[in-house]
Amino acid sequence: MTPVATRRRPRTAWSVGPLAVLLVVITVPALVWARAGDANAGKAVYERKCSLCHGEKGDGKGPGAERLDPRPRDFTSGLYKVRTTADKIPSDQDLFNVITHGMPGTSMPTWAVLPERDRWNLVAYVKSFAAEKFKEQPKPQELPREVSSSAESIKRGKEMYEAIECNKCHGAAGRADGPSMPELKDEWGNAIRPANLTKRWKFRGGSSRTDVAMRLAAGVLGTPMPSFIDSVEKPDDIWHLTSYVLSLGPESPNYATLVSVGAVDGAIPDDPNADFCQVIVDPRNFNPSIDLMAVRAVYNGSEIAFHLTWDDPTRSVADPGKNVFADAVSLQFPPRLQAETERPYFLMGDSGNPVYLLGWEAGKGVTEANASGPDKVTPIAGSEATGRIVFQDGQYRLVMKRPLASKDPNRPSFEPARFTPIAFHARDGGAGETGPKMSLTSWYYLRLEEPQSNRRFVVPPLVTLVTVVAMLMIVRAANRRTADN
Amino acid sequence: MRRVFGMGIAVALVAAVAAFVGVLSRATAQGGGTIEADVKYNGAPMIETIKVNKDVEQCGKEKKIGKISVGPNKGLLNAVVSVADAKGVTTAKAAKPVVLDQKGCEFHPPVLGMLPGEIEVLNSDGILHNIHTFSTANPTLNKAQPKFKKVMREKFEKPEYIRVQCDVHSWMLGWIAVMPHPYFGITDDRGVTKIENVPAGKQTIEVWHPVLGTQKKEVEVKTGQTTKVAFELKK
Numbered sequence: 001m002t003p004v005a006t007r008r009r010p011r012t013a014w015s016v017g018p019l020a021v022l023l024v025v026i027t028v029p030a031l032v033w034a035r036a037g038d039a040n041a042g043k044a045v046y047e048r049k050c051s052l053c054h055g056e057k058g059d060g061k062g063p064g065a066e067r068l069d070p071r072p073r074d075f076t077s078g079l080y081k082v083r084t085t086a087d088k089i090p091s092d093q094d095l096f097n098v099i100t101h102g103m104p105g106t107s108m109p110t111w112a113v114l115p116e117r118d119r120w121n122l123v124a125y126v127k128s129f130a131a132e133k134f135k136e137q138p139k140p141q142e143l144p145r146e147v148s149s150s151a152e153s154i155k156r157g158k159e160m161y162e163a164i165e166c167n168k169c170h171g172a173a174g175r176a177d178g179p180s181m182p183e184l185k186d187e188w189g190n191a192i193r194p195a196n197l198t199k200r201w202k203f204r205g206g207s208s209r210t211d212v213a214m215r216l217a218a219g220v221l222g223t224p225m226p227s228f229i230d231s232v233e234k235p236d237d238i239w240h241l242t243s244y245v246l247s248l249g250p251e252s253p254n255y256a257t258l259v260s261v262g263a264v265d266g267a268i269p270d271d272p273n274a275d276f277c278q279v280i281v282d283p284r285n286f287n288p289s290i291d292l293m294a295v296r297a298v299y300n301g302s303e304i305a306f307h308l309t310w311d312d313p314t315r316s317v318a319d320p321g322k323n324v325f326a327d328a329v330s331l332q333f334p335p336r337l338q339a340e341t342e343r344p345y346f347l348m349g350d351s352g353n354p355v356y357l358l359g360w361e362a363g364k365g366v367t368e369a370n371a372s373g374p375d376k377v378t379p380i381a382g383s384e385a386t387g388r389i390v391f392q393d394g395q396y397r398l399v400m401k402r403p404l405a406s407k408d409p410n411r412p413s414f415e416p417a418r419f420t421p422i423a424f425h426a427r428d429g430g431a432g433e434t435g436p437k438m439s440l441t442s443w444y445y446l447r448l449e450e451p452q453s454n455r456r457f458v459v460p461p462l463v464t465l466v467t468v469v470a471m472l473m474i475v476r477a478a479n480r481r482t483a484d485n
Numbered sequence: 486m487r488r489v490f491g492m493g494i495a496v497a498l499v500a501a502v503a504a505f506v507g508v509l510s511r512a513t514a515q516g517g518g519t520i521e522a523d524v525k526y527n528g529a530p531m532i533e534t535i536k537v538n539k540d541v542e543q544c545g546k547e548k549k550i551g552k553i554s555v556g557p558n559k560g561l562l563n564a565v566v567s568v569a570d571a572k573g574v575t576t577a578k579a580a581k582p583v584v585l586d587q588k589g590c591e592f593h594p595p596v597l598g599m600l601p602g603e604i605e606v607l608n609s610d611g612i613l614h615n616i617h618t619f620s621t622a623n624p625t626l627n628k629a630q631p632k633f634k635k636v637m638r639e640k641f642e643k644p645e646y647i648r649v650q651c652d653v654h655s656w657m658l659g660w661i662a663v664m665p666h667p668y669f670g671i672t673d674d675r676g677v678t679k680i681e682n683v684p685a686g687k688q689t690i691e692v693w694h695p696v697l698g699t700q701k702k703e704v705e706v707k708t709g710q711t712t713k714v715a716f717e718l719k720k
């Protein structure tokens with residue numbers, strides 16, 4: 001419970017963060033000259049600020065490393081992902097920038113709070129863990145003269161994306177679901193996921209045009225991402241590719257805690273392919289397979305419908321022999337919304353205070369269940385819910401419908417204007433997620449808007465409010481709890 | 486201007502080396518001997534079968550990857566045999582680039598021997614490959630080679646065994662043996678390779694295989710004669 005509560009605070013801050021970070025990324029290189037730090041002075045700072053994760057010896061095995069995914073960098077290898085050089089080693093400025101801005105999508109925070117002097121000293125100290133590798137000055141990676149984004153540039157970028165087969169790893173729509181995805185390994189032989197190009201706020205090396213162009217040109221060291229500077233048709237294509245990649249998703253996540261349910265008159269459409277914008281959130285300390293979900297909901301006099309969209313690189317049905325499980329999502333509600341009782345424990349309730357789950361599972365369809373803990377799920381006989389799902393280019397779109405009210409005490413009845421607790425669960429079965437191993441949120445709220453009586457209106461799915469919820473991976477917390485029971 | 490001058494020097498150097506290697510081989514044709522190495526492996530071959538889930542047209546539906554390939558009579562394929570720490574041998578540079586082809590989503594040859602110098606990496610498949618090397622002495626490479634990039638020229642200047650892979654097709658695995666001198670060979674399906682013009686005298690012959698490791702043997706090389714040396718590698 002606590003890990004989620006504490007982790008939600010930085011995320012809220014994060015939602016205003018990207019713009020600020022971006023501006024800094026652009027301006028800093030012009031203002032700051034690389035300066036020689038003092039490794040000895042850096043050691044003192046390192047031991048206070050860095051060694052907990054990166055280890056006293058710089059080997060990435062600090063006491064805090066165990067819980068982090070991705071793992072902290074092992075400095076003794078001298079290998080760094082983010083660099084603006086044509087060589088194996090990064091420049092001092094590259095290291096300074098990572099220390100200053102952190103690494104999005106990982107546990108590496110920004111250290112802009114440290115005096116600049118300290119950060120340069122840290123650069124010197126961190127290099128000393130692989131002094132041998134840093135003997136020579138790296139050559140900067142040249143970029144062709146910048147071409148700004150335009151419709152033509154994006155179009156050319158798309159052509160190039162297809163010609164150089166970025167889809168092999170990143171997928172046709174950029175959602176990290178390419179056919180080579182399951183085979184990818186990092187330098188140390190560990191499985192590694194390609195970037196989901198629709199979620200640029202998680203790009204490890206930043207998401208400015210220059211950042212993206214530089215990753216394309218120089219590659220990402222220690223990962224399968226190769227250098228493309230010599231592998232495009234014309235040098236400008238690096239910029240066109242950049243334009244295209246940056247056109248694949250929004251600039252930053254829009255994150256909400258309230259799902260507003262619009263009232264509609266007449267039948268609720270259940271086409272999962274209805275188009276709408278995507279979104280949201282950096283789960284900081286964890287790296288769940290499904291890290292965000294877009295939610296829309298509408299209701300009419302008799303029904304309530306939920307439209308959920310989420311990225312999943314692998315479409316999977318259960319095959320336990322191969323450690324593959326069914327993809328699944330569920331919405332969690334307290335079964336009795338009327339009673340002003342305490343909300344059940346967010347992690348699927350407990351014996352005294354169970355939850356109601358409206359869900360979908362690959363191979364089973366839409367399901368209803370009660371749960372009094374992650375391992376105590378009881379399906380409700382005679383499901384009243386229906387739904388439709390589509391999967392395309394690494395994305396699921398699901399519509400689930402249910403009667404607004406139910407006489408069954410195990411099922412909630414929804415009422416307008418009431419704040420109803422809601423939580424979300426998702427499992428990427430292809431990533432071995434099953435049972436308590438899943439992405440989930442703590443409690444959010446759902447509110448059915450009151451219909452305006454003097455104006456009959458229909459809210460088509462395209463304009464209903466999209467709420468994006470952040471998914472947290474709390475496998476460990478969940479496992480621990482199961483073990484305790 | 487300086488660049489032109491540098492190029493001139495480089496050209497002159499290559500010519501000199503080529504001339505020198507020519508002289509050397511002519512000289513040793515009279516003065517050197519031949520090593521005939523016979524490398525055996527008694528265990529079972531190690532062949533991995535991989536189901537292909539992409540580029541089936543170019544790669545085929547299934548790939549058989551020989552981690553340890555054994556021919557008839559237990560001959561071990563693709564082992565590098567060389568004269569180690571040789572006395573009297575000369576270092577040399579390649580006169581022209583060697584070729585590593587990517588064809589049928591495999592590296593050809595699977596183990597490529599070369600002198601320090603240039604290599605041409607071909608993409609005969611017309612699909613994306615990425616040439617990703619793992620080395621310590623030479624700079625590591627990870628370069629995309631899309632379908633329209635038929636040839637890439639790279640350089641390996643320091644002797645070492647370099648692992649090569651393609652991340653797009655995870656089964657693609659090859660080795661480049663950058664050798665400090667021309668006295669090496671790669672075994673055929675009988676497990677045999679011949680090294681000619683080896684300077685006479687006591688020499689250490691080394692065999693290296695990516696999975697089975699290294700073995701060394703001392704031999705006496707005699708002018709104008711063939712010296713046989715047999716190895717048996719074990720896991």
Ligand SMILES: [Cu+2]
Nearest residue numbers: 614651653654
């Ligand atoms: Cu390949």
